[in-house]
Amino acid sequence: MIVELGHYALILALLLAAAQAFFGLAGPALARERWFGAAPSAAAGQFVFLILATTVLVHAFIEDDFSVRYVAENSNSALPLFYRIAALWGAHEGSLLLWIDVLSVWTIAVVARLRFLPPAFGARVLGVLGIISFGFLAFTLFTSDPFVRLTPPVPDGNDLNPVLQDFALAIHPPILYTGYVGFAVSFAFACAAMIEGRRDQLWARWMRPWTVIAWAFLAWGIALGSWWAYYELGWGGFWFWDPVENASFMPWLVGTALIHSLAVTDKRGLFKSWTLLLAVAAFSLSLLGTFLVRSGVLVSVHSFAADPRRGIFILAFLIIMIGGALTLYAWRAPRMVSQAGFELVSREAFLLFNNLLLVIAATVVFGGTMAPLIAGTLHLGTLSVGPPYFNPSFLVPVLPLLALLSLGIHARWRRGGLRESRQRLLVSFAFAAVLALALVFGVYAHPLPLTPIGAVLGIWIILSSLIDPLDRLRRGIRVPAAMLGMAIAHIGLGMFVLGITFVQSNTLERDIALKPGGSVTLAGYNFRFDGVQNIEGPNYEGLRGTVTVTSDGKPVTVLHPEKRRFWVQGSVQTTAAIADGLHRDLLASLGDDVGAGAYSLRFQYRPLIRFVWLGAFIMAIGGVTVVIGRRQRGPGWAAAAQHTTVVSEPGSA
Amino acid sequence: MTPRRRRLYWVLGILAGVGLAAALALRAFQQNVMEYYDPTHIAAGEIAQGKRFTLGGMVEQGSLKRTPGSLEVNFVVTDFRHSIPVHYDKVLPDLFREGAGMVAHGRLDAQGTFIADEVLAKHDEKYMPPEVARSLAAGKQDAGKEGAH
DSSP states (O other), rough: HHHHHHHHHHHHHHHHHHHHHHHHHHHHHTOHHHHHHHHHHHHHHHHHHHHHHHHHHHHHHHHTTTTTTHHHHOOOTTTTTTHHHHGSSSHHHHHHHHHHHHHHHHHEEEEEEEESSSHHHHHHHHHHHHHHHHHHHHHHHHHOOOOOOOOOOOOOOOOOGGGGSHHHHHHHHHHHHHHHHHHHHHHHHHHHHHHTOOOHHHHHHHHHHHHHHHHHHHHHHHHHHHHHHHHHHHSSSOOOOOOHHHHHHHHHHHHHHHHHHHHHHHHHHHHHHHHHHHHHHHHHHHHHHHHHHHHSSSSSSOOOOHOOOOOOHHHHHHHHHHHHHHHHHHHHHGGOOOOOOSSSSHHHHHHHHHHHHHEEEEEEEEEEEEHHHHHHHSSSSOOEEHHHHHHHHHHHHHHHHHHHHHHTTTSSSOOTTTGGGGHHHHHHHHHHHHHHHHHIIIISSOOOTTHHHHHHHHHHHHHHHHHHHHHHHHHHHOHHHHHHHHHHHHHHHHHHHHHHHHHHHOOEEEEEOTTOOOOETTTTEEEEEEEEEEEEEESSEEEEEEEEEEEEEEEEEEEEEEEEEETTTTEEEOOOOOOOOOSSSEEEEEEEEEEETEEEEEEEEEEEEEEHHHHHHHHHHHHHHHHHHHHOHHHHHHHHHHHHHHHHHHHHH | OOOHHHHHHHHHHHHHHHHHHHHHHHHHHHHHHHEEEEEHHHHHHOOOOOOOEEEEEEETTTEEEEEETTOOEEEEOOOOOEEEEEOOOOOTTTTOTSEEEEEEEEEEESOOOOOEEOOOOOOOTTTOOOOHHHHHHHHHHHHHHHHOO
8 A cells, every 4th residue: 555655656746747847937938926936836745755755665675565566676585674775776667766856856956046046047947857857757657667566476576686785886876866867957057048048147157056066976976886896896897988887977078068168158158058058968968878778778787678668768758858958059049149259378268178178078988889879770780899999089089188187277267378377387297297207117117108198197187286276375365165176176187097097007917727825926916815615695605715915925915705696586796805005906806616626716906096986086076165165155156146136126026 | 360260260270179089089980899790600701810809699508618727718609500619718707607698709710719808797697688689589590490491
């Protein structure tokens, strides 16, 4: 009975989404003030019913209600409680519900800050969000209902996919979705601005903090996913250019371009139509990502669905949303001309390059991701596009992007070039070059051709980002949150670049068959295999190996790689043992019994790999810093609020 | 320089940059995209020796042979019409087993053995790569027709 209540709540949420869309868009269009107030109410009601529906499903998981098909397929009575809750988004239906929940939370956040927006604009934003919510709720209810009963109920469930039984992956989807879905807010702001045909650039100021927060969450979510793949898939890879990874990476790249072009639009009133286009593109890529991951067109660990109806539904939705937004764009964008100009060496010009290069990078990823799909659809044969394509092609736009960054952050707006900063830039570059070359040739050795370039750029980005904040500290001036956040984000990027550079250049990996007592040496670390023993966990059994690592005869660590066999699904999972360190990770993975008393093992030495995720995390912190700083005292929201009261006065009078 | 002319230079410069990037990406694409073949394609002699490609099919029951105490394995991949011997000397992925689908990257040697440099680890128990599923379905259909004759 409770389950049916949840189902009913979801249907009510669908109706309220329709109401939100209608009142939000029709209210301002027909100039009916009363209707404006109905949109936030509908959003709030929708939120309540979604919480109710989600709670019901979580309850079914906790109580092991295997009469619900979704629970029976993705949980088991032996599954630990935490994973039973996380199993909610362990497969297609529940992860869609999560998508909608996240959208609802974003919508409520917009409602909470509605007083800072002109009423008509705010209503339109809610209206567009309502359309999106309606589309996804309809999709869930008609093609992917998580509340379907199973008759007769099964005695026990099929268990959660073992690779998903992990802390990082349990929190990865909510965080990733927060980023993904957050671009819906940017999209809604862009649509509202286009519907109104606004000639000013205030919409950019309003859109900025939402976009930056979404972008930060997306960075964090992608990094978590990569970290998970690294230790959970068992073999030490952290980025595979898998379509599903690309699906979240493309909106992030375009989102990065968007937050930079928003800065230009906000500060200088330039790039208006380009910024709108990027906002549409970022959310379109989020939708496309959902389509790619959820429709079953791409088979990978993430693609839960293989039902063609779902694919067609999402495709139709995609066409309506993107097509609608682009039509609106074609109609309204020509109005949004900018009069100001700028010089070749100016902040605007560098941000233009930033945008171009990021969009090219996103296009490169897009091409590689879609090519196998297109070739398959047109019967041109079966292709696989992997790292040999992505790695070099991605670097073509990204290397100049990184090289221009340090110059760009020190260029003045409009004109004036780099005059005052030229000397500091040269000094920081010289420092970076010396440090990088010492690192490349002194510490790590055996560089690839691009290793010194990556190292110099990474260190230069970090040093040059520090120039302005340190200069202010030295002179005893407050560092504004925007400057601090930007510096933090760029330092994160520099760390990320360093991490990638060295992990790509200096990783050592060895597959070997060893009998107990046998050993192998990698990068000065001696890995000795001491044999295996049987183990038993809550829902699996397996083998646990012991590997003693020494360096120059001194003990470093003892690793316990495992091979687990999960009872319910019978699947086997390799769990790598990782000794982590800021300067290097050591990994051991256990393969199979290869006969004659030997086991196959993989050992790895990965320098600076922590910098990859740490860098991404710090980038996200930079974004959050900017937004929190301006909320507390910055002119952004306050100025917007002042403007709002002015605009809203005629309406409310 | 008039504003109009300046804008023209901007546009030309950007177009040249974008064009160059596109050309480089296309080149990388042509050189690095791997085509997929099944054992029937190979038997038809469609592949030159030494070309790197993706092989897909089912691991034949009872064909897996290990050299005891080493990583060297040999097995046979089939699409029910033709089969091809495969050699590999790294750790096999968790879901690799006889009677299951597999995908591998590698090259053919002079004897017609597929020397795999990577056997792909896929992590869903029910997972059968779609291209392999297609090859196998086609193979089974052919085998069925022959049986009817």
